[in-house]
Amino acid sequence: MKTSGQGFSLLLAGSTGVVGQEVLRLALADPRVTRVVAPTRRPLPPHPKLENPVVDFGALPADAPWWHVDAVVCTLGTTIKVAGSQAAFAAIDRDLAIRMATLARQAGAARFGLNSSLGASPSGNFYLKTKAEAEAGIRALGYASYTIVRPSLIDAKRGESRLGEEIGLVAMGLFKPLVPKRYRAVKPEAIARALLEGVLAGRPGEDIVESERLQG
Template identity: 45%
Template structure:
């Protein structure tokens, strides 16, 4: 299998990348990023500050499936418009291009709170990208909806760090859908969905992404 991975430098994305490169059935990974990744014989890493500038028939040539782990925060992005660019525009732009070039499988990391009808910006954007990805027409579409993601990030997110700490303390009494979802577990679900390419639209919910 040859995989196109979006968001390979992020917390979940770097776990997907490591697992994919280690998997014997993955022959190659194309991972466009804004910063260069560590080289690997299976990895092709186009680099640009503007990921959409990397879109071409060449980038999807021979690709069997796409895993999209792109995501940011409004604080890091700097504005709602910049957030929407990362969490909505880029995933859909790559999805439509991949579909046009014959890719039939797409996996998206979304969020447990995704809700297209929400009055709150973040869950609404997550819901909108889910909705519009379903309209692209992929033979196999899997939407992974984690709760708070556990793992070491390259950047500090104070509010998220506090929430993760509290969720760790109260994990024994919290329902599974509110527990921390470890990044490697989410990554494994993404890779499994991409390689399995089960026909139809599928959701992997937070309660199924908890470490046993």
């Protein structure tokens, strides 16, 4: 376990998404975190605490030194529409997440935080089943501390259009008093804080943060 005199290093997978951007912002501003590794396809703005390897996610370098971190936060995520097919969606939300978790675990990471989805279940639809498979695949790697955050709809402006989310957010706004907390839209910062605090706390075992715990 880390002591107060030691630096804490974090690997962030998915740093360019709406939740990942918030995790990156919070981690870089947090004095408890001394190093953030954020692999991306294109360079990020520089920061003294940021290590930003530019990689091909289809051919991740298994022996790269930057896998040696204390913890991982994974916010990888797309939609079937954006990915182009169910197989392409699963390759990102499940397979890439598990691959990065595996390489970091092999390099010594002991804590993991995963952004999943409300309703993730092996008996759910394809989306929710894939999310559950990602959870299970990472769980099997034996991280000493594993935080799973399962938000409802994410209340954020995105670079790409997600019509279903946009309709859902409008409906949530109109009927918020009638919507149970579990199903209310969640701000990206709330998700990011839950993920970051989960890996920093490093509580032994698994902690599943359901969406109602993310509400203010």
